[in-house]
Amino acid sequence: MTHPDPANTSAANQPPPAATALPPPDARLADARLAGTLARLLTRATILACLVLAAGLVLRLVAAPADAARSLRTFSTVEERSFPALARGLADLDPHALMQGGVVLLILIPAARAALAGALLARRREGILAGIALFVLVVILAGFAGLAA
Numbered sequence: 001m002t003h004p005d006p007a008n009t010s011a012a013n014q015p016p017p018a019a020t021a022l023p024p025p026d027a028r029l030a031d032a033r034l035a036g037t038l039a040r041l042l043t044r045a046t047i048l049a050c051l052v053l054a055a056g057l058v059l060r061l062v063a064a065p066a067d068a069a070r071s072l073r074t075f076s077t078v079e080e081r082s083f084p085a086l087a088r089g090l091a092d093l094d095p096h097a098l099m100q101g102g103v104v105l106l107i108l109i110p111a112a113r114a115a116l117a118g119a120l121l122a123r124r125r126e127g128i129l130a131g132i133a134l135f136v137l138v139v140i141l142a143g144f145a146g147l148a149a
Helices: 025-063 065-073 083-091 095-123 127-148
Strands: none
Touching: 025 095, 083 095, 095 127
């Protein structure tokens, strides 16, 4: 009776390791497409937020060019607005409202990313990672609520 030599066992006869459980190729392709779509969407949202912020700055400088230096120094002391007041200011193209709206958009973009990542991870049944994404979303929104309060 011959005993198999452990040095001569081929990798083809070995079962695959359990840690290589990947989603099916179709699911990976769909996830890659969705990730690309989300990246493009978030990039466009960032560009939009920067344009809104820049438009507010330009309008502020054009509205009072002689007072521009003082205006920029006192920007940080702009009165806080409620969301309805911010919406009215945006509709009126108020420069401060535009700048604040741009900042709000910049804050909400990571929140949207965390929410979408959490939803995708939950759909893939990756509970721990989905929980982490939910935690990140809660932290971002809590900070945002503190700014809006």
